[in-house]
Amino acid sequence: MTTIKDVARAAGVSVSTVSHVLSGRRPISEPTRLRVMEAIERLGYRPNRLAQGLVSKSSRSLGLLVPDLANPFFGSMAEAMEIAAHDRGYSVILCNTNLDPKREADYLSMLLSRQVDGLLYFPGTRVPNRALLEAVAAGVPVVVVDERIDNLPGVFVDNFDGGRQLGRLLAQLGHRSLLFIGGPEGLPTVTDRLNGLRAGLAEGGRASVNLLLRFGEYRASHGYEIIHACAREGVFAAVGDERPTAVVAANDMIALGALRALRELQLHVPRDCSLTGFDGVEFTAMITPSLTTVQQPSTRVATAAVELLLQRIEAHENHRDRERAAQEHQPYADAAPVIPHVVLPVTLVVRESVAPPPRN
Amino acid sequence: MTTIKDVARAAGVSVSTVSHVLSGRRPISEPTRLRVMEAIERLGYRPNRLAQGLVSKSSRSLGLLVPDLANPFFGSMAEAMEIAAHDRGYSVILCNTNLDPKREADYLSMLLSRQVDGLLYFPGTRVPNRALLEAVAAGVPVVVVDERIDNLPGVFVDNFDGGRQLGRLLAQLGHRSLLFIGGPEGLPTVTDRLNGLRAGLAEGGRASVNLLLRFGEYRASHGYEIIHACAREGVFAAVGDERPTAVVAANDMIALGALRALRELQLHVPRDCSLTGFDGVEFTAMITPSLTTVQQPSTRVATAAVELLLQRIEAHENHRDRERAAQEHQPYADAAPVIPHVVLPVTLVVRESVAPPPRN
DNA sequence: TTGTAAGCGTTATCAA
DNA sequence: TTGATAACGCTTACAA
Numbered sequence: 001m002t003t004i005k006d007v008a009r010a011a012g013v014s015v016s017t018v019s020h021v022l023s024g025r026r027p028i029s030e031p032t033r034l035r036v037m038e039a040i041e042r043l044g045y046r047p048n049r050l051a052q053g054l055v056s057k058s059s060r061s062l063g064l065l066v067p068d069l070a071n072p073f074f075g076s077m078a079e080a081m082e083i084a085a086h087d088r089g090y091s092v093i094l095c096n097t098n099l100d101p102k103r104e105a106d107y108l109s110m111l112l113s114r115q116v117d118g119l120l121y122f123p124g125t126r127v128p129n130r131a132l133l134e135a136v137a138a139g140v141p142v143v144v145v146d147e148r149i150d151n152l153p154g155v156f157v158d159n160f161d162g163g164r165q166l167g168r169l170l171a172q173l174g175h176r177s178l179l180f181i182g183g184p185e186g187l188p189t190v191t192d193r194l195n196g197l198r199a200g201l202a203e204g205g206r207a208s209v210n211l212l213l214r215f216g217e218y219r220a221s222h223g224y225e226i227i228h229a230c231a232r233e234g235v236f237a238a239v240g241d242e243r244p245t246a247v248v249a250a251n252d253m254i255a256l257g258a259l260r261a262l263r264e265l266q267l268h269v270p271r272d273c274s275l276t277g278f279d280g281v282e283f284t285a286m287i288t289p290s291l292t293t294v295q296q297p298s299t300r301v302a303t304a305a306v307e308l309l310l311q312r313i314e315a316h317e318n319h320r321d322r323e324r325a326a327q328e329h330q331p332y333a334d335a336a337p338v339i340p341h342v343v344l345p346v347t348l349v350v351r352e353s354v355a356p357p358p359r360n
Numbered sequence: 361m362t363t364i365k366d367v368a369r370a371a372g373v374s375v376s377t378v379s380h381v382l383s384g385r386r387p388i389s390e391p392t393r394l395r396v397m398e399a400i401e402r403l404g405y406r407p408n409r410l411a412q413g414l415v416s417k418s419s420r421s422l423g424l425l426v427p428d429l430a431n432p433f434f435g436s437m438a439e440a441m442e443i444a445a446h447d448r449g450y451s452v453i454l455c456n457t458n459l460d461p462k463r464e465a466d467y468l469s470m471l472l473s474r475q476v477d478g479l480l481y482f483p484g485t486r487v488p489n490r491a492l493l494e495a496v497a498a499g500v501p502v503v504v505v506d507e508r509i510d511n512l513p514g515v516f517v518d519n520f521d522g523g524r525q526l527g528r529l530l531a532q533l534g535h536r537s538l539l540f541i542g543g544p545e546g547l548p549t550v551t552d553r554l555n556g557l558r559a560g561l562a563e564g565g566r567a568s569v570n571l572l573l574r575f576g577e578y579r580a581s582h583g584y585e586i587i588h589a590c591a592r593e594g595v596f597a598a599v600g601d602e603r604p605t606a607v608v609a610a611n612d613m614i615a616l617g618a619l620r621a622l623r624e625l626q627l628h629v630p631r632d633c634s635l636t637g638f639d640g641v642e643f644t645a646m647i648t649p650s651l652t653t654v655q656q657p658s659t660r661v662a663t664a665a666v667e668l669l670l671q672r673i674e675a676h677e678n679h680r681d682r683e684r685a686a687q688e689h690q691p692y693a694d695a696a697p698v699i700p701h702v703v704l705p706v707t708l709v710v711r712e713s714v715a716p717p718p719r720n
Numbered sequence: 721t722t723g724t725a726a727g728c729g730t731t732a733t734c735a736a
Numbered sequence: 737t738t739g740a741t742a743a744c745g746c747t748t749a750c751a752a
Contacts (some may be wrong), residue, residue: 078431376739
């Protein structure tokens with residue numbers, strides 16, 4: 001491996017000159033600059049970022065903790081975040097938490113060892129992971145995405161409004177009995193979407209609607225199983241307002257599984273039963289029937305999260321520097337106590353999977 | 361931040377003792393060991409991996425270059441690889457190449473700067489990226505995945521066999537005219553699947569089949585557009601053996617888009633036209649009609665790739681060590697010239713999207 | 721405009 | 737069984 005010393009020797013200058021040519025932190029005479037550049041080129045020199053990080057105390061890398069990359073929602077998010085980070089000169093260390101707090105703790109510890117400058121965190125559970133709070137306490141900037149945690153900065157979408165728009169639509173179509181298939185009970189996204197749904201139904205004129213609630217995982221298999229379980233319980237055999245005429249899934253994957261199960265039950269969507277999703281991933285536009293869903297501006301969420309995180313990283317570094325310079329050792333004396341929560345709007349996308357309830 | 365020095369001071373020992381307590385590389389008396397452990401615990405000490413990497417010349421991290429995380433096929437692959445790597449103590453740096461050679465080169469250079477121990481590379485184009493070959497030349501172990509590159513080690517599936525199984529199935533059902541919607545022309549996966557398809561059709565008794573070929577991107581929009589373009593050209597209005605009775609998509613995403621377009625053309629799948637995919641991602645089982653496809657053992661591919669890469673990394677490190685010890689400076693004098701290509705089997709999954717051709 | 725040298729947090733070599 | 741100390745490759749005062 002060729003090091004800065006090799007370059008210095010080859011160019012007949014000192015290592016600091018080479019360093020300064022590269023960083024541009026002090027003026028270099030054109031002839032030496034050229035000699036150095038030539039040597040760099042010729043030797044194929046590439047600065048060692050481990051060494052740079054050791055002295056600069058910044059690895060220029062971010063930890064990305066994501067629950068489930070097989071879900072295209074998280075896939076696109078991860079992709080957009082990585083791209084945004086790369087544009088700003090940061091690398092992303094990928095961590096697959098699989099909703100497992102133990103894995104999360106494990107990853108967090110590893111990320112701190114690796115001196116990441118910040119954390120992009122998709123919470124998988126309601127209770128903020130202890131290890132995450134320790135990381136925050138240790139002074140690592142964190143931005144929470146998708147699933148909010150009240151006392152941490154984050155970027156989210158207006159889940160309540162998404163639910164509300166769905167509720168209004170279904171109410172206006174005349175639905176009076178719904179089955180809501182949630183993700184994990186108590187998760188903010190689930191609760192917000194559900195509360196929004198209730199509000200929308202009320203606004204839509206249906207003061208009292210029969211609302212059946214089920215919770216579970218954010219996966220297709222969950223939607224599939226809930227529908228079959230409901231069928232076994234006779235939910236779809238009921239008459240009048242007892243029988244749900246629409247299924248509201250808390251995300252697109254659940255809706256996909258539910259769609260399959262409904263079909264196996266010979267229930268046609270939307271003729272016999274309407275169906276809605278949430279997130280607006282690509283496949284919802286392609287399947288049959290195309291899925292009515294609430295579209296998240298994933299790319300905007302992702303870039304906003306990265307921007308916010310980098311802002312906080314810079315603030316954090318400035319703070320550290322000022323503190324060191326002033327020799328004042330009351331940590332965070334002047335840290336802004338305001339915790340930014342960026343909330344982005346969602347869009348209702350009405351497609352084939354909804355219709356008025358069947359006239360019975 | 362607390363360093364090894366702080367721990368040494370707190371425990372009343374030297375830094376080397378602390379280091380050895382942690383690494384277990386030399387015997388430590390129980391009392392000192394306990395004192396050191398206590399200090400580590402109390403101070404919340406965490407070794408700095410940048411510093412460790414600087415001296416050990418190994419960052420314990422891998423670069424993962426993947427074209428498109430929004431595609432659940434790559435999402436599950438990336439997930440499985442990261443998990444396998446993490447199990448073996450390696451971190452993964454995520455890079456989204458987006459099939460762009462310039463981005464790839466950019467990432468590669470960054471990864472080398474970061475001293476990654478190895479590269480997991482999903483090629484996006486037929487020609488091996490120049491920057492990749494440079495990285496290989498620089499001595500970084502690489503494992504290529506999914507899309508083979510002849511003179512690099514890699515893990516792949518038997519695309520030819522997958523295509524053949526599809527061909528046999530369609531031939532046996534009586535199809536004599538097919539539309540093949542490929543990914544990028546010339547990509548090994550595309551070519552192998554197509555050649556396999558031809559072989560399978562022949563074996564199935566259809567010596568001569570009308571085979572219409574289209575190429576493009578591995579995306580849903582591509583499948584969608586090709587079908588509509590073909591319709592505009594009157595392909596589906598033809599009669600007899602001119603009209604394709606089955607569409608063979610080179611992957612599941614293309615099939616998904618094609619399915620949508622066929623439906624918009626009022627062509628029922630499979631009654632009017634059969635349809636097949638490739639990869640076997642989750643949603644293929646859920647959509648209507650469920651998709652006949654060739655299932656890749658994604659998790660096995662992913663773990664095999666990580667295993668192979670780690671083997672090569674270890675071999676590489678041993679080699680370096682031996683070389684240094686023996687002072688012999690003919691690099692790679694005894695490097696094994698055999699380039700391992702692991703090929704895993706695929707499984708045909710027959711579902712609703714295929715049927716005999718319509719009788720005309 | 722340039723060079724010298726201290727230090728970043730580790731591991732590893734050599735002594736004790 | 738332990739401790740000094742020299743690297744590792746870089747940045748950055750401080751000098752010249």
